[in-house]
Amino acid sequence: MRQTMKYALLVYLEEAKFxxxxxxxxxxxxxxxxxxxxELKRSGHLIMAQALKxxxxxxxxxxxxxxxxxxxxxxxxxxxxxxxxxLIEARDLNEAIKIAGDDPLARIGTIxxxxxxxxxxxxxxxxxxx
Numbered sequence: 400m401r402q403t404m405k406y407a408l409l410v411y412l413e414e415a416k417f418x419x420x421x422x423x424x425x426x427x428x429x430x431x432x433x434x435x436x437x438e439l440k441r442s443g444h445l446i447m448a449q450a451l452k453x454x455x456x457x458x459x460x461x462x463x464x465x466x467x468x469x470x471x472x473x474x475x476x477x478x479x480x481x482x483x484x485x486l487i488e489a490r491d492l493n494e495a496i497k498i499a500g501d502d503p504l505a506r507i508g509t510i511x512x513x514x515x516x517x518x519x520x521x522x523x524x525x526x527x528x529x
Contacts, residue, residue: 402490403488403489403490404488404489404490404491404492404495404514404515405446405486405487405488405514405515406486406487406488406489406492406495406512406513406514406515407484407485407486407511407512407513407515408484408485408486408487408495408498408499408502408510408511408512408513409481409484409510409511409513410481410482410483410484410485410502410504410508410509410510411479411480411481411482411508411509411510411511412479412480412482412483412504412507412508413478413479413480413507413508414453414480415478416507416508428503428504428507431503432450432502432503432504435501435502435503436448436485439485439487439498443488444487444488444489444498445485445486445487446485446486446487446488447485447486448483448484448485448486449483449484449485450482450483451481451482451483451484453480453482454472454480455471455472457471457472458470458471458472459471459472479508479509482504482508483504485502492512492514495512495514496512499512
């Protein structure tokens with residue numbers, strides 16, 4: 400088995416770009432994205448992929464000084480929003496970048512490639528936990 404690393408491909412999109420498209424053009428991007436996902440699944444790269452609802456469906460949760468606050472929408476005001484993600488396995492960053500560049504949505508949006516950080520428990524002496 401080949402040695403791989405896990406990456407999150409975060410797909411950022413601008414709704415305004417879709418608003419000016421015909422339904423046929425939008426449907427073409429959906430179908431091309433599903434085809435790309437299927438190709439990645441066949442090649443063993445895709446762990447999972449999922450589109451996300453648009454920002455009006457989102458809420459942001461924060462906890463400060465013991466109080467939870469919930470606000471509508473995403474945390475930051477930007478033109479692009481997180482529209483979906485893929486979790487993949489790739490040999491290295493270069494292969495992950497190639498996979499992201501082959502995604503049809505890279506033509507109209509931005510795909511951030513971010514490696515997973517493997518967290519492990521750290522032994523903290525009991526006296527330092529207090």
